Each structure stands twice: as structure tokens, then as C-alpha cells.
Amino acid sequence: MPPASGPWSLVASAAAAAGQPELRYASRVGRWVLVAMVLGSGIASLDATVVGIALPSIGRDFHVDVATFQWVVDAYTLSLAGLLLLGGTLGDRYGRRRVFVIGTVWFALASLLCGLAPDATTLILARALQGIGAALLTPGSLAILQASFVEEDRSKAIGAWSGLGGLAAAIGPFLGGWLISAVSWRLVFFINLPVAVAVVVIAVRQVPESRSPDEPGPLDVPGAVTITGALVGITYGLIAASGQGWSSAPVLSSLLGGTAMLAAFIVIERRRPNPMLPLGVFASRQFSAANAVTFVVYGALGGTLFLLPTVLQEAVGYSPLASGAALLPVTAIMLVLSARSGALAARIGPRLQMSAGPIVIAAGLLLLMRATGHGGYLADVLPAVLVFGAGLAINVAPLTSTAMSAVPAEHAGIASAVNNDVARAAGLIAVAVLPVAAGITGDSYLHPAELSRGFQNALLIAAIACAAGGLLAAVTIRNPPRGRARPAGPERPAGREIHCGLDAPPLRTGEARSAAAPRATGRPRPG
Helix, strand or coil, rough: CCCCCCCCHHHHHHHHHCCCCCCCCCHHHHHHHHHHHHHHHHHHHHHHHHHHHHHHHHHHHHHHHHHHHHHHHHHHHHHHHHHHHHHHHHHHHHCCCHHHHHHHHHHHHHHHHHHHHHCCCHHHHHHHHHHHHHHHHHHHHHHHHHHHHHHHHHHHHHHHHHHHHHHHHHHHHHHHHHHHCCCCCHHHHCCHHHHHHHHCCCCCCCCCCCCCCCCCCCHHHHHHHHHHHHHHHHHHHHHHHHHCCCCHHHHHHHHHHHHHHHHHHHHHHHHHCCCCCCCHHHHHHHHHHHHHHHHHHHHHHHHHHHHHHHHHHHHCCCCCHHHCCHHHHHHHHHHHHHHHHHHHHHHHHHHHHHHHHHHHHHHHHHHHHHCCCCCHHHHHHHHHHHHHHHHHHHHHHHHHHHHCCCCCHHHHHHHHHHHHHHHHHHHHHHHHHHHHHHHHCCCCCHHHHHHHHHHHHHHHHHHHHHHHHHHHHHHHHHCCCCCCCCCCCCCCCCCCCCCCCCCCCCCCCHHHHHHHHHCCCCCCCCC
């Protein structure tokens, strides 16, 4: 049990001062709160992954090219990555339950529009709206747990949230593949509606309201607008380059405009008294290095996982159900080994695992080149999946823990949000760049031999990037001095690493210090 004066007590005291119930993990209301948070964050995270399995079916229905596939995925990630930090700030200011419920309703309506979309353009616009809803609801899930449960039960609640979220991530692609095979890809979006209704009903009836205990500053709307504009401009230019050429006016103007917006974002964040991204966190070399490794490794993962379901279905002949189940062993490996990996990194330092993990992932990607043959799942796919999963288990928990622990405790919330956004931005850019670099453009996904060659090129590029990420970690990451290493205390028992606030908002002052306890995640973030 954490001491009464520990960092969790700050949130508990703030909640009590605001007249909010201090929930027990074993109480009826406490369990309902946990259910609402798991289901709400679950539908948002699943839509980022399940859609990849639906892409071949969407392509056949709408007769579209690879560039449309890229936009179906990236439209969601663009609005989510661009507005995630602002969504957390809105919850701090106006009430986390209120913003969570609004985000859930928004997400459900956008899902309905996705399922009813008569053409690809409507689907892409609806996916962007989905991302906005996800940016409103995902930051609140962990923050509500932090602000609602009593001090000694908070780690249990967050650990359960993490574990159940991992289970949902494992079941989601399998369920999505079954729905696509049995009925239609549209059901992947319609299934969100009854879940969202349940989340809203539970949240309104059971979830206590909470806000930041500090007086929030003005909303950083200019920052949100410029970073979203930067991501849109850069992503559009990268995707359009495959069809229009790098020297075409639309591509050049889009890339230059996106770069200018990114520069404007940095200037705005430097000058604002209450920026949504305090740039001072990057003064820590360890934090900057951890995020650089995150960008390289998760970019490679995002690009590969975007292509894999299409390759398995169109080139190898898997059904949507089989392609959705192909990566289930990865989740099993992560659930078994991630906590142990986090505990080992706490004892010996993160440098070895952050260096070796990406190289093992690279080996798994190279083995995945065999997946384009016809030797069957056990011979061609499973060995690669096992090595790939082992690499993730080695790397993910130490990587997240390093990013979280590299900054002072008062910046723990923003550190987690930055690390999450870096991973999402990396996947966003990789989805735009990797297919073009590998030669997968136009309608090449309809030609199995051409698609297989392109996928092997993509795997080689991604493997090189992952290996480079391992070398980058070896050069830049430093183990803490043994005398200063954080011992596993009551809040972080050895071998029981729990999910960090990757989807949490940038918490404020004393409240942010409470986020320092859960420092490692037990599940990967791609998608």
C-alpha cells in the first residue's frame, strides 16, 4: 500500500476537496467506472488496427488505389495525433467525464457515417471525424481512473485497465476479420454503436466528474491548429508524390506548407505561457533520445502493420478472419513477457534491451519475407511472428519507462502524451512513405506477384530502420547510476509493471506528479 504522503495522495486530496467520491476497486461503482473506461478507450484503439484488415474489402467495393488505403488509415491518425494534447486539456478544464462522453458520442456518430459511406471520399472524411472523437475520449480514460480511485486502489485499477485493454487489442482484429468474412466491412464500424451507447449510459450514471485542481490557462488553440496543419500538409505531400511526382506544384507546396506550419508550432509553443507542449521537456537528452528511438521503431512497425493484412489476403490468399488472427501470438508474448522485461530493465537499466529489442524486431521482419510464399502459416508466418513478438516484449516496456522517467515528475503527464503522439506521428508518416518507397502504388495490391515483391522491399526497409533504432539507442541511451536507480517500491512492485499514461492528458502541477507511478506499458502501441 502506498504511503499516505505518496504522490497518489495529491490527486486523492484534490478529488476529496472537489467533493468527488473516492472509489474502491472492489466496489460496484468502481467496477462500473473501470468497465466504461476500458470500453471507451477500447473502441478508439481498435478502430486504428481493425480497419487495416478491412482495406482489401473496401478496395474491391469502391475500386480504389493504394493512395486511398493510405488516406483511410491516415485520416484517423492525423486528427487523433494533432488534437490529442488539446483533448486532454479540454478535459482538465471542462470536466473529464463530460469531454469523455462528448468524445464517445462524437466517435459513435462518425462510426455510423463510416459504415454508411457511399464512396471512398466520404469514408475518409468520416475517418477524420472519428479521429477527433478519439482525441476527445482517449485522454480522459486514464485520467478519470487516476482522479476517481482511492490512493491504495489506483494502481490496481490502472493495471486492470491495461490488461483488459490488451485483451481487447488481441480480440479486435480476430473479431473484425470474422465480421468482414461473415457480413461486410461496414460492420466493423457499426459494431462501435452499441458499445458507445453502453459507455455513455455507464459514464453518465456511475463515473464521477473531475477537473484539474489548478486554474487552467487559456486553451492552446493556435498550437493545435498549427500541429494538425503541419501533419496534414506533410502527409498529403508524401502520399500525393507517388502519383504526381516529387517536383509537382501540389506536392512541393504541401510539403513546404506543412514544414512552415511545424516551424510555426514550435514558435507558438515557445512563446505561450501555457503551451500544450512545453518544449522544455526536450532539454533532457534521455527523453529526446527515447522519443527518437520511438519514432524510428514505431514508424517501421506502423508501415509494416499497414501492409501486412492486405498482403496476407491479396497475395497469400488468407481470409479476413485468418489475417486478423495471424498476429495473435504477438499479443500472447507481450502479455507474458512485458512485465518481466520491465522488471529486468529496472534492475540493469534500459540500454541493453532498447538496443537489442529493435534488432530482434528487425530479424522478425526479415523472416516475414517468407510470408509471401505458400508454405502455410506454421512454416512461413508463425516463426516470424514469434521473433517479432519477442522483440516487442524486449523493447516496449523499457522504451516507455525511459521516456517517462527521463523528465521530472511534474512533467510525467506531458511526457506520456508526447511519447504517445511521437509513436502515432511515426506510424502516420510511415504509412504515407513506406508503400511508395517499396513500389506499392496504384492498383498493385490487385496483382499478387507485384504486391509480394513490394512487400519484401518494404520489410527490408523497415528492418533496416528498426536496426538503426537499436544502434541509436546503444549510442544515446544511458543507464541511471546504480545508486540512483528507482527501486521497486509499493507503488511499482517488481514484475508488475503497468500501463503508463500514454493516452493521458498533460496533467497539471501536483496532479501530474501522480502519473509518475505507473511508468511502463505492457502492450504495444502501433495503430
